[in-house]
Amino acid sequence: MKKTILLGAAALALLFGAPAFAAEGHDDLPHRESWSFAGPFGTYDTAQLQRGFKVFREVCASCHSANYLYFRNLAQEGGPHFTEAQAKAVASEYQITDGPNDQGEMFQRPGRLSDHWPAPFPNDPAARVANGGALPPDLSVIAKARASHVGFPGFITDAFTQYQEGGVDYIHALLNGYVEAPEGVTVQAGLNYNKYFPGHQIAMPKPLSDGQVEYTDGTPATLDQYSRDVAAFLMWAAEPYLDTRKRIGFQVFVFLIVLSGLLYFTKKKVWKNVAH
Amino acid sequence: MAHTETTQTTRRDFLYIATGAVGAVGVAGMIWPFVAQLQPDASVLALSTTEVDLSPIQEGQIITTQWRGKPIFIFNRAPKDIEAARAVQLSQLPDPQLDQDRVKKGHDNWLVVVGICTHLGCVPLGHQGNYDGWFCPCHGSQYDSSGRVRVGPAPLNLAVPPYAFNSDTKITIG
Amino acid sequence: MEGHSTYQPKNKVARWFESRLPLVGLVHSSAIAYPVPKNLNYFWTFGAILTLMLVVQIVSGVVLAMHYTAYAPVSFARVEHIMRDVDFGWMIRYIHANGASMFFIAVYIHIFRGLYYGSYKAPREVLWILGVIIYILMMATAFMGYVLPWGQMSYWGATVITNLFSAIPYIGETIVQWLWGGYSVGDPTLNRFFALHYLLPFMIAGVVILHIWALHHVGQNNPDGIDVKSIAKDTVPFTPYATIKDTFAMVVFLLFFSWFIFYAPNYMGHPDNYIPANPLSTPAHIVPEWYFLPFYAILRSIPDKLGGVICMFGAIVVLLFLPWLDTSKVRSARYRPLYRQFFWIFGIVAVGLGYLGSQPAEGGYVIASRILTAYYFVHFIIILPVLGFIERPKPLPASIADAVLAKGGATVVAGASAPQTKG
Numbered sequence: 001m002k003k004t005i006l007l008g009a010a011a012l013a014l015l016f017g018a019p020a021f022a023a024e025g026h027d028d029l030p031h032r033e034s035w036s037f038a039g040p041f042g043t044y045d046t047a048q049l050q051r052g053f054k055v056f057r058e059v060c061a062s063c064h065s066a067n068y069l070y071f072r073n074l075a076q077e078g079g080p081h082f083t084e085a086q087a088k089a090v091a092s093e094y095q096i097t098d099g100p101n102d103q104g105e106m107f108q109r110p111g112r113l114s115d116h117w118p119a120p121f122p123n124d125p126a127a128r129v130a131n132g133g134a135l136p137p138d139l140s141v142i143a144k145a146r147a148s149h150v151g152f153p154g155f156i157t158d159a160f161t162q163y164q165e166g167g168v169d170y171i172h173a174l175l176n177g178y179v180e181a182p183e184g185v186t187v188q189a190g191l192n193y194n195k196y197f198p199g200h201q202i203a204m205p206k207p208l209s210d211g212q213v214e215y216t217d218g219t220p221a222t223l224d225q226y227s228r229d230v231a232a233f234l235m236w237a238a239e240p241y242l243d244t245r246k247r248i249g250f251q252v253f254v255f256l257i258v259l260s261g262l263l264y265f266t267k268k269k270v271w272k273n274v275a276h
Numbered sequence: 277m278a279h280t281e282t283t284q285t286t287r288r289d290f291l292y293i294a295t296g297a298v299g300a301v302g303v304a305g306m307i308w309p310f311v312a313q314l315q316p317d318a319s320v321l322a323l324s325t326t327e328v329d330l331s332p333i334q335e336g337q338i339i340t341t342q343w344r345g346k347p348i349f350i351f352n353r354a355p356k357d358i359e360a361a362r363a364v365q366l367s368q369l370p371d372p373q374l375d376q377d378r379v380k381k382g383h384d385n386w387l388v389v390v391g392i393c394t395h396l397g398c399v400p401l402g403h404q405g406n407y408d409g410w411f412c413p414c415h416g417s418q419y420d421s422s423g424r425v426r427v428g429p430a431p432l433n434l435a436v437p438p439y440a441f442n443s444d445t446k447i448t449i450g
Numbered sequence: 451m452e453g454h455s456t457y458q459p460k461n462k463v464a465r466w467f468e469s470r471l472p473l474v475g476l477v478h479s480s481a482i483a484y485p486v487p488k489n490l491n492y493f494w495t496f497g498a499i500l501t502l503m504l505v506v507q508i509v510s511g512v513v514l515a516m517h518y519t520a521y522a523p524v525s526f527a528r529v530e531h532i533m534r535d536v537d538f539g540w541m542i543r544y545i546h547a548n549g550a551s552m553f554f555i556a557v558y559i560h561i562f563r564g565l566y567y568g569s570y571k572a573p574r575e576v577l578w579i580l581g582v583i584i585y586i587l588m589m590a591t592a593f594m595g596y597v598l599p600w601g602q603m604s605y606w607g608a609t610v611i612t613n614l615f616s617a618i619p620y621i622g623e624t625i626v627q628w629l630w631g632g633y634s635v636g637d638p639t640l641n642r643f644f645a646l647h648y649l650l651p652f653m654i655a656g657v658v659i660l661h662i663w664a665l666h667h668v669g670q671n672n673p674d675g676i677d678v679k680s681i682a683k684d685t686v687p688f689t690p691y692a693t694i695k696d697t698f699a700m701v702v703f704l705l706f707f708s709w710f711i712f713y714a715p716n717y718m719g720h721p722d723n724y725i726p727a728n729p730l731s732t733p734a735h736i737v738p739e740w741y742f743l744p745f746y747a748i749l750r751s752i753p754d755k756l757g758g759v760i761c762m763f764g765a766i767v768v769l770l771f772l773p774w775l776d777t778s779k780v781r782s783a784r785y786r787p788l789y790r791q792f793f794w795i796f797g798i799v800a801v802g803l804g805y806l807g808s809q810p811a812e813g814g815y816v817i818a819s820r821i822l823t824a825y826y827f828v829h830f831i832i833i834l835p836v837l838g839f840i841e842r843p844k845p846l847p848a849s850i851a852d853a854v855l856a857k858g859g860a861t862v863v864a865g866a867s868a869p870q871t872k873g
Contacts, residue, residue: 040713067527068527068530068534070319070322072318072322073534102332113322114319114322114323137725138726140530141530141724142724144716144721144724145721145722145724145725146721147721152805158714158717159710159714159717162709162713162714162717163714164713164714164715164716164717166721167721198734238724240534241533241534241540245540245541245544245712245715246712246713248541248712249708249711249712249713250712252708252712253705253708253712255298255301255302255305256302256701256704256705256708257705258298259295259298259299259302259701260698260701260702260705262291262294262295262298263295263299263694263697263698263701264698265291266291266292266295266694266698267694267695267698269291270690270691270694271691271694271695274488274686274691275488275854275855276488276489276490276686276854299697309537309538309541309542310509310510310513310538310542312537312538313513313516313517313536313537313538313539313542314516315537317517317531317535317536317537317539318534318535318536319531319535320535
């Protein structure tokens, strides 16, 4: 029987392994960066989220919506954690359409904490028209809606290493992936070449460059740093309770290990006099 | 021999009790999130204040606005309404309360009350009944121009929500 | 186990009640006094684990339904509302989403345990068939549940699976429109899927009761696959012996479950389901949830549309006939040297099909899927019936008590040949 298992294992390895190797070198896979929120004890870096918010607000938000993000979220613990006054100030800088009022008319008023992040375009067709026919995707959960393809051994080891950062790695890589198209590749009109975009031809022009957004805390104002910060911010936007989740998870683990230990000894005691 | 038996029993009992107790704590801990999810969520809490512009409300007019999903009556009272409310003897009221305590000082013409009958939660009708206030169509309770119950099964006056004047013509409820 | 309970309450009121509705007696006979073979290993705790998972899914699901709205334009946003605004909403949703996967992990272990130890053989055929029905209901429930977040995979998964019925000649198209309540998957589809997703778990619970009833009527199989000869020598009472062992196993399973809830909550899911459903654009690569992958591979391996659909459903239906396809009188693979090898090959084939189901349907993958699909059916339709005639089983122990004693005397040998750990 051992032989069968060995044979089977070999067959499985062939089945899984061969195509995985063959697929390699096809595309440039996003590099796995190190993130403060990775791993069982990972937490968001508040300063990084605040910087990322600045990049998001000054650059991304001019084309992309983030409909599930509310101004009140900006003051949330385990997030950018601005003071409530700061979040209110941000909100009041935007004009929100409200109404209808008593005269039956829609009107503009300054944003409140309970408003969601205002979309740059009134609807999808308007967004398309303004962006050469391509719809800029909503960024609220984009960090969970993107991942890079993981081959055979990777998808198993990822379960053990708790790798959940495929989306942020992809965003970081994408923002850094604008390069000259290799020879022989014709980039279609209105599209741009990106090393990491599936198909390599992306409608979004290179959005970030060195020095574009002003950082006041001494962090280097580089493309790499911007993309790292904004990716972290988008991860928070997609998963605002990550800090809480990991904290509770640790408590649950300690508790369950203690309980299973106790149950193990209880079980041994109960079965002590029974041959089984 | 007997002595050994006793110690063994005690140790075993301790293990059982410890396991049971830890298990019970776990069950209680697991129940909590499922109970906590019932409370008002963050989007509801975010809407827990309402700003109202009083300038369009004419003297003698009652408007209805919403706060936390409940109707709020805002009554711009004429001087005769205030006088009537203040002339009543407290002993005649089922739920004695001074009109002065139900309005903000310096803004005595503005009455702000939760528009829910304190009997069983219907919405009373304005400018009806015998007391120039509200009349509840469900069971006939009547309220005066200070929102105090005068007749009927309702036990309490219309509640005054927490609110503050931001300026002479703007209030924030909640 | 059966018949009237011997339970006699001491309290007068309890006796009054018991003589009118023997409820406590029922619980006593099925959860306390019920005799359990001594030699069960930890693979036998998965029944309890599955019961726990059903409860977890129903409780978390009912809570999610309190915050969810089944209406196509808002459903995606409502799920995000649960994740962001509801207290512990993220936790409850991750419990429910990962719970589905855990449920299937447990049910697959449970099924393969049944296959290895021959738990489907007489007198347990009805027990087995009820189990297959539960499995089918679970798949329907899980599929419809996956549609509810109304993401891209929800939408296109629903489109692909409902289109399976269009393979039926003449009436297929009509049936599909009738399933959709429209000319494509849309709001009516979402609404009826939500209603059914809420209903089916309670039907599962009903069949689970029958499944347990059938089990307690015929008694449990055991790793040696032999009948209980003497209740006193071969069995122990359910409480405390099985109760404590099941509880321990459930807590260990919860540890495994928690790993995913708290540390890798989106590992089992597909990123595309965080993109709102878009009827105008199909994702580059549609894959069902992992637990459907072997069947998906079978579907795609057949070049004919109707043939593929028939094979896919056939792969499940064949399980219903398993008690009669396996002609061997010996239950446990422990005493069936040949079957044991084919069991492991079958396991590898099933996993292999699962892998192939996740890969694009092209080139070598298609050929591999066809070979494995063929083997899947050969296993049930040819190998199992033939094995019963050509295999020479090892001698069976005289009784469970004897088997336990033999094992106690030769632990090392037993440990080397048996793949399972001993409880």
